[in-house]
Amino acid sequence: MPLLTSWVTSANDPDHPFPLNNLPYGVFSTTSYEPRCGVAIGDMILDLQAAEETGLVRLTDEPLFQVPYWNDLMEQGPAVWTALRNRLQTLLALGAPEQPDVEPLLVPAHTAELHMPFAVSEYTDFYAGKHHAINVGTMFRGPENALPPNWLHVPIGYNGRASSVVVSDTPVRRPWGQLKGPQDAHPRWAPSARFDIELEIGAIVGTSSDGPLSVQDADDHIFGYVLLNDWSARDIQAWEYQPLGPFQAKATATSISPWIVTKAALEPFRCSAPERDVELLDHLKDCGPMLYDIDLDITLAPSGQSDTTISRTNSKELYYSAAQQLAHHSSCGCPMNSGDLLGSGTISGENAHSRGSLLELAWGGKDPIQLDSGETRSFVEDGDTLTLKGTARGDGYNIGFGDCRGTLLPALTDPFKR
């Protein structure tokens, strides 16, 4: 599919992240407006609340966009999702007769503040990056036992906290936590000294379900994707994770990018999962290309300094698709809700510069990474800004994700000290 041209001329730049082919969904406010639903097109945001009020966009009897989140639209299901996308592409296409009516509803993106695009119902994080699982397993258990015996059969995950999910540009505070003492000494209560990031893609469940979903049904339930940074305190994690998995290590914050890139916009970038090392059980078997070819970058900027790109990878490195994760998630009867967020797990490539966490990039602190400024990093330091970027590269156009960015603030004084 080529670039679809729009009368919003900035959207026709082949390098722009938000052409007419994309149309990602977000929530924005300005000095004149409270938070409301909007659609990014080039350098502008289409005010969808106003478009509905004026009758330019009307999909159902009940209004869908008089609320500052996309959940009401998501709950309508795939037919209404398609109707909205078709209507927006018609209104914004070059030569659209509605241009004079739509133009006053555009807001320059640089004047807008972005908010959480949807209300997160529940949040689950998976572990579907094979290179990541091998790297972490090698560091913690040695190369012979790197992959746990279940890993090639089941998409491993844990139930996270919806309350900890924040939108890009929300500062993150270094947590205090219980850390393992040296040798057999008593554990300590101290600020995390090994605070890390995890480069992930977040899948958003659009429609609810009650009972097991096939992989194909699960794919049909997914509404869209965001970039996701699962901030992780490695020293807290190392002490607490056995036997029930991570808990407080992942409780500080999970950042997501502000624009939901729809599954429809990503259709041209579908690709197959890697060859299976062992056959999957029937209910988890691949039934079509359900991963995506999306270039992913991580940059790190120390306080007051410019970005260094510290990793480049691609979401096709994942071993399990979001559809397989969702099928597994529902397989024992767990009801899934509209607005559920599923983190993919850290995405790492095969080589040393394509790893999705500082833990792997600096190999547990043994091999610190070099920044352009000459500084080195093993873990995130106070004042560092970490940014995840994602781009699917089409034929003469890009499908960009909004950046997923967060700055680490220093730990407060001991929260329990009086």
Ligand code: MN
């Ligand atoms: Mn994670």
